[in-house]
Amino acid sequence: MLVEAIKSRAAELGFDLAGIAPAAPAAHREHFRRWLDEGLAGSMHPWLERRFEERTDPRVYLPGAQSIICVAANYFAPVPSTTATPPGQRGRIARYALGEDYHQVMMRRLHTLADWLRRQCPGARTRCAVDTAPVMEKEHAARAGIGWMGKNTCIINPRLGSWLVLGEIITTASLPPDQPLPDRCGTCTRCIDACPTHAIIAPYRLDARRCIAYLTIEHRGQIPDELRGAVPPWLFGCDVCQEVCPWNAHAKPARDPAFAPRLPPEGLDIREVLRWTDDDRRAILRRSAMRRATLSMLKRNAGITAGGCGT
Numbered sequence: 410m411l412v413e414a415i416k417s418r419a420a421e422l423g424f425d426l427a428g429i430a431p432a433a434p435a436a437h438r439e440h441f442r443r444w445l446d447e448g449l450a451g452s453m454h455p456w457l458e459r460r461f462e463e464r465t466d467p468r469v470y471l472p473g474a475q476s477i478i479c480v481a482a483n484y485f486a487p488v489p490s491t492t493a494t495p496p497g498q499r500g501r502i503a504r505y506a507l508g509e510d511y512h513q514v515m516m517r518r519l520h521t522l523a524d525w526l527r528r529q530c531p532g533a534r535t536r537c538a539v540d541t542a543p544v545m546e547k548e549h550a551a552r553a554g555i556g557w558m559g560k561n562t563c564i565i566n567p568r569l570g571s572w573l574v575l576g577e578i579i580t581t582a583s584l585p586p587d588q589p590l591p592d593r594c595g596t597c598t599r600c601i602d603a604c605p606t607h608a609i610i611a612p613y614r615l616d617a618r619r620c621i622a623y624l625t626i627e628h629r630g631q632i633p634d635e636l637r638g639a640v641p642p643w644l645f646g647c648d649v650c651q652e653v654c655p656w657n658a659h660a661k662p663a664r665d666p667a668f669a670p671r672l673p674p675e676g677l678d679i680r681e682v683l684r685w686t687d688d689d690r691r692a693i694l695r696r697s698a699m700r701r702a703t704l705s706m707l708k709r710n711a712g713i714t715a716g717g718c719g720t
Contacts, residue, residue, distance in 0.1 A: 411529060412584055415478060418525055422518040423665050424480040424576075425569060428553030428587040432474035432579060435465040435545050444614075451618040453627055460543035467579045470543060471536040476584040477577050478522070479546075479553035481564070484511065484668040485572035485660045489675050497715045499676035503622065503646025505574060506698040507670040513696070514667045515539045515576040523578050533582040539575070546575045554587035560612040561600035561650040567593065570657035593656075600650035605639035609650065621647035625710045626702055632713065641714045644677060644707065645699050672697065682711040 412429055419427035435441065442461075444450065450457050463470040467477060484505050505511060519537040527533055538544040551558050556566035556573070563571040567590070594612075601609045608619035617623040621643050624632050632640060651657055663669070672693075685693075687704055694700045702710070 414529070415522075415526065415584070419478075419480050419522055422522055423482065423514075423667070424518065425483045426481040426555050426566060426573070428479050428550075428555050429584045430477040430479055430549045430553035431586045432467040432471075432477050433552075434468075435548055437545070437548055438465040441465060441545070449616045449618065451623060451627070452629065453617060453623075464543040464545055467544065467549075470538075471534065471579045471581070473534065473581040474536075474579045475581055476586070477549050477553065477579050478526070478584070479550045479555050480515075480519070480522075480576045480578075481550065481555050481566070481569075481573040482511070482515065482576075482665060482668065483569050483572055483661070483663045484508065484574055485570070485657075485663055486668070486670050486674055487662060497641065498679055499642065499673075500644025500679050500682065500711055500714045501642045501648075501676040502644060502672055502699065503648050504572065504674075506645055507672050507674055508663075508668040509671065509696050510698045510700070511574040511668070512539050512541060512698065515574060519576050519578055523580075526578065526580060526582065530580075530582040533580055535578050535580045535582075538577045538579065542577075544577055544579070546577055549577055550575050552586070552589055554590055557590050557592045557594070558613060559600065559654065559656075560594050560598065561604075561609055561654070562613060562615050563651060563654075565594070565654070565656050566590075567656065570660045571651050571654060572657065572660055572663075597655060599653040599655065603649050603653040605647075605649060606636050621649075625706070629703075629706065632709070637713055640710065641716075642676065644679070644682065644710050644714055645702060672699070679711045679715045682707055683715065 416427040468474045523535040556564040559565040565571045606619040690704045
């Protein structure tokens with residue numbers, strides 16, 4: 410059966426999960442529209458708005474699309490306790506950015522899988538995507554049975570938890586879809602309660618403007634005074650809402666060497682980051698997703714973490 414062969418090939422390439430979703434318009438199109446209109450995307454609004462139709466309908470992104478092969482890779486890495494480190498000396502890094510840049514890892518493997526698929530289905534067209542593409546990857550992953558959407562807006566798999574990076578192959582090949590998983594968050598609100606900036610304003614609803622990941626990675630200006638005190642110890646990204654999730658209580662470290670930490674799991678020395686030059690940043694963050702943040706942003710974050718003005 411082709412679907413089983415696809416999943417087997419995906420596993421051979423290093424993906425931990427694979428499923429098939431229909432290439433159907435987004436069920437949450439209007440919810441996404443309202444989220445944008447309310448300004449909850451912050452400075453990401455123009456980028457998200459620009460390709461709204463493609464983002465909410467994969468058949469616009471790839472005319473004739475019928476199916477979406479959704480994959481996920483576990484990136485979890487244990488982080489040693491930092492209780493012995495004086496506050497302000499190390500800046501933590503979101504786990505997904507500790508290893509090789511997942512965008513490059515996922516795209517290489519997606520293209521290999523897409524090439525294989527076209528050999529099995531002559532005439533089929535494909536288009537590969539990760540989170541930089543105008544694709545609602547989490548909705549597609551949920552439809553494909555990869556996991557359900559958690560209250561913190563992360564995809565949660567009952568076996569692997571939420572430490573997952575996602576990828577898609579949108580294709581004109583017609584493939585039978587998998588069944589979605591039921592939402593198993595129940596009455597739990599640990600992610601909502603633990604968010605340092607109260608960015609999860611309601612279950613499944615995130616105000617990006619308050620999210621530490623957004624503030625340290627996407628936001629280019631000064632971090633608002635009322636949020637600045639919640640940023641430490643984070644230098645790049647934030648894992649709090651995932652660290653408290655019960656589904657991650659027994660998370661297994663990633664088996665894939667590509668996701669093994671290349672940067673210190675306990676974080677970077679803030680004093681060194683404050684002394685970095687552009688050459689330092691390029692050399693130290695080579696092939697790292699941390700390159701998303703400019704030198705001035707990293708120094709801003711470091712200054713806040715160190716207790717400075719962080720302009």
